[in-house]
Amino acid sequence: MPYSKIPNATIKRLSLYRKQLRRLISEDREVVQSQELADSLGLTSTQIRKDLSYFGKFGCRKKGYDVNLLLANLRKIMGVATDNKLCLFGCGNLGNALLGYKGFEQRGFSIEAIFDTDLNKIGKFFHGKRCYSVNQAKEVIKRKNIKIAIIAVPDETVDEILEIIILSGIKSILNFTQRHLQLPGGIMARSVDFTDKLELLSYFSHTK
Amino acid sequence: MPYSKIPNATIKRLSLYRKQLRRLISEDREVVQSQELADSLGLTSTQIRKDLSYFGKFGCRKKGYDVNLLLANLRKIMGVATDNKLCLFGCGNLGNALLGYKGFEQRGFSIEAIFDTDLNKIGKFFHGKRCYSVNQAKEVIKRKNIKIAIIAVPDETVDEILEIIILSGIKSILNFTQRHLQLPGGIMARSVDFTDKLELLSYFSHTK
């Protein structure tokens, strides 16, 4: 069962499982069944068991899954290092909201550098972190060994920033602009766009 | 071809198409081919043509699609009113970033009311909008005829807020918390979670 044959849809769900398992642990739960996990995530129990089966056998028949053990296994499977370093491009409203977001640390991510083009921001501190010029990006990213970049700049400047990011050797990008990124091979990006979801909601409320 | 038989994956892409068409219009483009549209969105031309074919014939062989016409058709198909009214629950970092986000207006959405539980915030103005108590939510939402709610409160308070939202008659929810929402029938929610995407990026950079 090589990783490459694992359904993409399965991989996307793994972090959902981790999230729910963390919640259960915070409630001092020790064991959970696929059915309960499914209910709390809006999935089916079969789907969860099948997903897990691609990677091995983690449950105990008749009892369920040891919550801590399963989480540990998923962490190993996903290879999420505990020190995933991020850098942030763009220190506006959204950038600052991200800086204030506590979910990163909980999940083993931390924003280690922030960049902007605005001379009024460069050198200043945001949420305790110094803002660098984008011109320093390459050097800072290499020095701090950062692997993932977040783009939170205005749509218009995304091309320019993308070029800098790629030159810095970054291979993984989380994109908050509305633009679809044109990427060279070997670089992976995911986009976050909630207005798409709003339109979807609007569509369904209209057609139902 | 009843709407119910249209692939879900197709529907999710419709707003991508709209987004790209708006961009083309802003660049004074009149016509676009499925191939170009596909390239700019990272899809295939066949997929775009097939998607559109579920709703009718909008192109012109040999030329392509009239950008304005196609956008107008998609708008009709999706039933996106030009005055989709939103309300926002939670006036923290994230809530304020959303208030400052210009993409809403561009897409025909507008935040018409904001709510919080914090007495220090109630009555104050954020981005020019008065913050109401969540106790007033039902009344305000009914009066302003708001159809969609955004949840941007801390995870711990989501159950309480969800109850208020449902009692207010809201049927569509955009959820920014990490929690999966347990919803009664007839209510639809979409969740925005970028840490999931970070983990996915981390997974792929690790396994590749």
Add this chain to the structure above:
DNA sequence: CAAATATTGTGATTATATTCACAATATAAA
């Protein structure tokens, strides 16, 4: 006007993902 061509639109095919149905089996009960 006829031929060549580019592009759409779509039935058929293939690939991907989900669900079903049930064997395997650890645990609890008798």
Add this chain to the structure above:
DNA sequence: TTTATATTGTGAATATAATCACAATATTTG
């Protein structure tokens, strides 16, 4: 200890989505 039972794990079946291959046809060219 034996039997009953609940739950996992999984091959097979089904459903969903993407891609292929090409017919249809509007436009351009000769």
